[in-house]
Amino acid sequence: MHLEAVDRLHGKYADMITHIEADALRTDLPSDYADLVISTFGLKTFDRDHQSVLAKQIARILKPGGSFALIEASDPKGWMLRPFYRFYLDRILPQIERFFLKGAKDFSMIGTYTRNYGDSTHMAEALREAGLSVTLKNHFFGCATSVAGYRPVKR
Template sequence: MTREQTRHSKAWYNTLSRYYDTLIDPFQGPLRRRGIDSLRVAPDDHVLAVGCGTGREIATLQNAVESRGRVVGIDVAEQMCHLAQDRLDEADAFAVICGDALALPFDSDRFDVVLVSFTLELFEADHRATVLEEIRRVLEPGGRICVISPSATASSIISPLYTRLNEAFPRLVDSRPFDVSAVLAEAGFEILQTQVEWALVVPVELVVARWES
């Protein structure tokens, strides 16, 4: 995702925000919750949700951390952030920030856990690597990441179809399925768990990995 694409993506998701929970979450929500379960978040973990959308995953993560923990969500679309903030309990331990995953506005070694749900596929390959580099930077050594994204390896039909649709309708079909496990391994993460699920007819990879500096 170039800076120009980021601008268009922000506009698109600002428009989509009011319909997102009705149209999209029924298909993505169960996989997000499964990913959160796989992360086994501890009560004192500091957790970052990249591409937090309307905040449903942050609300789920609230139940996994206690007073010693902290959950922060970041999204590029302002309207998504507003909806997410409205959903949260009024507490200092939970926050939503409007920002770009290409340059995460956090100190290094800040988080124990990072969730990237239906977000990394929005970036082109070189910018995807930059996002993962930023995530490595903000993760504590031994920190865990869960990436949930459409898979390019689980179906010989869906991925080429997505590619053609993305070329024809880049704003409407903005996902780029990829080999999630391979990309995380190439970025230096140790793969702990990989499973393939389905969102309607779309194969989705759910990968849990660990970062060791």
């Protein structure tokens, strides 16, 4: 699936992209290897221990001065429209997907995942503990939260 996406999105440049299929929590990518680490919606199935492991992996793999940016769907606690949004995530979105995407079930657990994940506060703390400089942000009234920053260059 990823290879097809790379081919479709990057066309003639696709062969300049290396695709690695690996568990981010266990990957043995070399240390001080990456200029940039990104994740879009890949955190919500990780519990706190997993997030701490991932934070250490990111700190290890990034080059000094390298950057990271991670965003995840979140539970917008305190937002007055949260009950409607929860209903949308828990009930409506899985039905829309089932109806329009030929029975796909990618979003069937999105309600549970976002409720368990909460927001990116713990991920931010874990990244700081791993030695990274971190900015935590809310997006769309807390429906998504992001952590971004860099690995400081030690002098």
